[in-house]
Amino acid sequence: MTAAHPVTRTPPTRPAGRRVTLARVVRSEWTKLRSLPSARWSLLITVASIVGFGALYCLLRVTRPPDNQAARAAFDATAVSLTGVQLAQLAVGVLGVLLVAGEYATGLIRTSLTAVPARLPVLWGKAVVFALTTLAVCLPVTLASFLVGQSILSAERLDIALSHPGVARAVLGSTLYLSAIGLLGLGLGALLRSTAGAVATLLGLLFGPQLLAGLLPSDWSDRIYPYLPVPAGAAVANVRPDPAALGPWSGFGLFCLYTGLVLALAAWQLRRRDA
């Protein structure tokens, strides 16, 4: 580390050519994401969870296949091969939280907001980059997990074809659901600015409402249940519709609405609050 080169001025190319634009912020956020080792690890854990647990659960089910006709009919081969998504949602959601709350924890947010004083492009840039990254990573991985799972299940003729009604939608839906969970985590991170607080809130939102609904009288809980975040969002990932839940796309739409609400609140706070 040696010092004291004179600082040279570049020829004046400003200002029009060097404006902050959303496209440039998206590029910058992509650089940030790919240069963060913890993001690579989280995505690796996501991939390993989806494929690893899917395959493991399929192997378990093959060793103990359903023993009667009714159980065979109730066997959901798609859901079994995509079991890992349940675990992967935690990794994706926590990574979403870290991408924003980590900037507050390290103080990097002050640098980010000084470079982009309009502020909102930073949030939208992160959301676009993270949503596309999770889609790009999770779509091939859920598809691979499905195919690997079906080839394992075929030993006991329990497998199902991708062309079977609702199966392709469930595979795609699992990916979309994971992306939406990631955005929910990102929104919570931006809203609460604290990693611990946002992770706790995310877990609370994913698992809490179902537990609380179970404590209510059953006619009440039956009425509320379809509108809870996870039953609504997960509908798109199921081949066999849960009779108590909303339809696949309306349920997922509702989940996106919840996520959009959190992101909108986060955007409002970002504009308003001191950094």
Add this chain to the structure above:
Amino acid sequence: MIEARGLTKRYGDKLAVDDLSFTVRPGTVTGFLGPNGAGKSTTMRLILGLDAPTRGSVTVNGKPYREHAAPLHEVGALLDARSVHPARSAYHHLLALAQTSGIPRSRVDEVVEAVGLEGVARRKAGGFSLGMGQRLGIAAALLGDPDTVILDEPVNGLDTEGIRWIRSLLRGLAAEGRTVFVSSHLMSEMALTATHLIVIGRGRLIADTGMDEFIAAAAPAVVRVRSTDPRALAALLRSGDVTVSGADDGALAVSGLSTDEVGRAAGAAGITLLELTAQQASLEEAFVDMTRDAVEFRAPGQRGARP
């Protein structure tokens, strides 16, 4: 050019910045001084739009910072050397920053070299020493080739060579016609670098003046005089506005008179002078003197401002 008008920031019931008005002009290094907790960092955050003022306004190059379309070209800022993700490399930190404004990679390499980090740019910023962190922060501030440079305590953690480098860098930036606004708690460093001073205490403006005027106004020059008969000379000089105190070596420290006046009075009384010198106060003495006043005189509604 930075212009603050009636700038006020309140956090809960604590008034961090109180009705500050000042102008930082291009072409000079303007030092920003104040005791710890005086509101220097808050003021810089207000300038950069990170915090919103409770009242008043501050503009950079004629506009509030948030309204600039190409902010990195208007202002380069070093707020806190640790405003970096520790797991990301210095190079990618700068690259991500540059990309927000479409600044090319070649400029990133240029500033990395300019601050002397070329050997470590690919390493994680979290492993950097305080001094290397400061250099990284300065590289970030220079990325957009800005008209205005704002640096909060840039010499913190730098070694002697680094401090000398910062000094020539800041002077060079000012000589190119840029606005340079630097806070520091190292008075001696400020005395060597800055030509204009803005001094605050408890969030209020104490002084907005040239370095030389500040020192002269805050702590008037003292005349040191050594003579064959200090006792008689002290009795002769002492009067309403003139204070005389003894130094350890038998010399007297006289304030309120010039060297000419002391010399003539001694000559008229027939006292032989052995030494007669005017001693300028240091910036540090002037600063302590000024800010002590600001802390002591806190009657309601009174502005702590002296010249």
